Amino acid sequence: MxxxxxxxxxxxxxxxxxxxxxxxxxxxxxxxxxxxxxxxxxxxxxxxxxLENFRAILDGQPFWSWLLVSTLVALVSTAVAVFLCCLAGFGFAKYQFRFKNALFDVLISSLAVPFAVIIVPLFILLAVTGTLNVWFALIVPWVAPAFGIFMMRQYVEQSVPDELLHAARIDGAGEFRIFLSVVLPLLRPAVGALAVWNFLNSYNSFLWPLIVVSDPDQYTLPLGLQALFGAEGRQYDLVLAGSVLAAIPSLIVFFVLRKQLLDGLTAGAVK
Amino acid sequence: MSTVSAQPSWWRRNEVRLAPYLFIGPFYVLYALFMIIPIGAGVYLSFTDWAGLGAPQWIGLENYRYLLQDNSFWTSLGNTVFYMSFTMLVVLPASLLLASALNARGLKLRDTFRIIFFVPVVISPIVVALVFGLIFDGQFGLMNALLQAVFGFGGIEWTTDPLWARVVVVVLVLWRWTGYLTIFFLAGLQNVPRELYEAAALDGAGAVRSFLSVTLPALRPVTAFIGVTVLVSTAQIFEEPFLLTQGGPGESTLSIAMFIYRAAFQRQELGYAAAAGVLMFAAVFTIGRIALRLFQVGRNA
Structure with a gap:
């Protein structure tokens, strides 16, 4: 050496x-x-x-409820987001249609819209229309991330041969059928990456839940920890134990799918 | 072909033409509902005075006029520009450097390093901020203890001194984002054909020269993508200063996003917050659009 x-x-x-x-x-x-x-x-x-800190947070605080809310929100939004991103990515990658370039331009531009500008009006709109329900507010607005669609488009272009689509059409398969049975199975590696990316984003998100969740019974993990830390003079002992526990699911998801995530995330950006 | 078969249905005949609109449709529906409409509502609110009850009161450009005279707004703008400069001038180059190191030929443990550097972004910001608060505690923190042990001085008021508080926030940003950006650069570097370097070496190019004439041009697309994403996300930085220093001491780490949050949800000045949001949107979107266009992100060459 x-x-x-x-x-x-x-x-x-x-x-x-x-x-x-x-x-x-x-x-x-x-x-x-x-x-x-x-x-x-x-x-x-x-x-x-x-182990006193761990015992105290598990027994004395609604830790399991926070974990449940965070995990459910992250799982549901990830499942829907992955499906919608694959579908839209496929649409952009393999079809020619009118206004395609303009529509794609809109998609890419939305990456440049700062989230902070929509939080106030979106919060108000949800409140006014009576849809300020935690599940709705935490999941629905974010189930079609532009970044995910962009990433899937690049991946479909690289990994789905046109001949396969032609062959399926000759066999009489409809377009949605082709997506489900021909395209989707080929997207497995990128789906893994997108799923982890989306899960972590949702599981760790802080600002939006901070705004829309007001009922302590519906706190997500980050909110619960923040409230605990904010209340009664910095309970570092409890909060640290909670933090360690909170980090476990994200670390597990990351380690299981780390290779797919690191390779898949970057696939769209290098070309 | 059987002659008895009926005409294919209307849908069957037009399916290939129409299906893509259905496939990309959900994005545009959500985009309209949760982005376009809120932005429109935000623009409207920015011309009103509203505390959330009753009808918003139209006050024209008053909010904007107040904003331009509001010291807190300028402070938060200055801080945000500082955070943005830091990510563009320090975090971005640092991750390029780290990626170049990880790209060294035949490097062992490359994947292990890649994972270690990436992990910070996996962990929830609240968790990270807590631990940083602990480490940078002015009285009992690990950082001061280390400084004391190594250099014989400690006692820096990390989070209560305006200057040091900013340093702690950017250290946190550096720690959290460097590894994330590194994997993008690394993927870009691994896409550069080795022959290009060999050719450059044959032409007598040194390390610096071949970095400038081979590596940088090849990294243009990935740099553009990362640059724009980082620019937009740092412009709206919230969690790091909010959780670590609550924007303080005073307002020395306050960001624009925190300014908006504070105005809207702590002071119920919804119109005022919306006006700040509109200004931020105009600035970030313009910069972002120009950068996207300049670098042709999303266009296949």
């Missing part, structure tokens, strides 16, 4: 450690007693590790 190589590995390893420190610190602090969290000088590993 050359000197240069050794330098590269050292630099990357150091950087990796830097990236991991906050996570390790969060996890180790979650096992510390309240009085030890702010012990000075701080210790990397707790002197007397305790």
């Amino acid at each position: 050359t000197k240069q190589r050794a330098g590269l590995y050292t630099a990357l390893t150091l950087l990796a450690v830097l990236f991991l420190i906050p996570m390790i610190w969060g996890v180790s602090s979650a096992f510390k007693a309240r009085s030890d969290i702010f012990e000075y000088p701080p210790r990397l590993f707790p002197a007397e590790p305790t």
Whole structure:
């Protein structure tokens, strides 16, 4: 191994450690007693590790309810979003139709609309029309993300041969049938990527739930943790344990589908 | 062909022509309902005075006039421009550099590194902000303890000093987003044919020269895509400063998105918040559109 190589590995390893420190610190602090969290000088590993924080948040707080709301919202919106993005991506990739370029332009432009501009009027519109229902507000407006459609269009172009579509048409299959039985199965890798991307976005989203959810019984995980942290002077012990638990589902989803996510996310952007 | 078969149905005859509209339709329905209409409503509200009850009162351009005189608005605008400059000038180049390092030929553990650097963006921002708050605590935090141990001084008021608070916010941004952007650059780099580098080397180009004349041009599409996405998402940065410093101390980390949130949902100044939103929309959309067009994002060459 050359000197240069050794330098590269050292630099990357150091950087990796830097990236991991906050996570390790969060996890180790979650096992510390309240009085030890702010012990000075701080210790990397707790002197007397305790599960008390985890017990307290699971028993004393509606943690399972927060988890349920977050997970359900994320699962439902992901299932619908993946379906709609595949369908629209297929439409843009494999058909010629009038106004196609203009419509695609509109789609791409919507990526440049800042979310912050629509939160106030959208919140008001939902309130006025009586649709400020948590499930509706957290799921429906976001089930056709432009980024996902863009990504699926690129993927369909690269991986679905026109001949297959022609053959299916000659066999008399309708267009939707072709989508379901010919195209969709070919999109598996990209579907994985889009699904994780969408799940994480929804599961971790904070600002929109903060605006539309007012009933503590319907809090999502991030809202629950925030409320807990905001109330009664920074309960770091409880919140840290809750954070560690909250991070587990997203980490599992990420690790299971990491390869598909990292490869699939970028497929649309490099060409 | 059987001669008795009836004419194919109308739908059957027109299916290939019409199906794509149905396939892309759901996006445009949602787009109209949850983006176009709200933007229109926002523009209308921005000309009114409304606290959420009764009818909005038309006040013309008053909101805009107040905004231009509102110090908080200018502060939040300045902070947001600072965050945007930081992501464009620091986070973006840092991730390109990191991607170049990960692209070194025959690098072992490439996937492991890629995953480690990516993980921060997987974790919920509230979780991340909590841990950063703990690490950067002015009295008992890990950061000050490390500084104390290594350099013999600590005691920096990370989150209560206006300047340091901004630093903590951008450190959090750097930590959270660098790895995410890196994987895009890395994918772009892996798409550059090795022969191009070999040809450049034969022509006597050094590392810098071949980076400038081979790597950068090949990365144009991915850079454009990332640049626009990052620009738009940093323009509306909310979670990092909201969760970490609540915009403080004072208003030193307040962003535009936080300004809008505060006006609308803490002060019930809905028309005022909408006006700030409209200004932000105009600025971001114009910049975004120009950038998208300039770099031809989404156009296949």
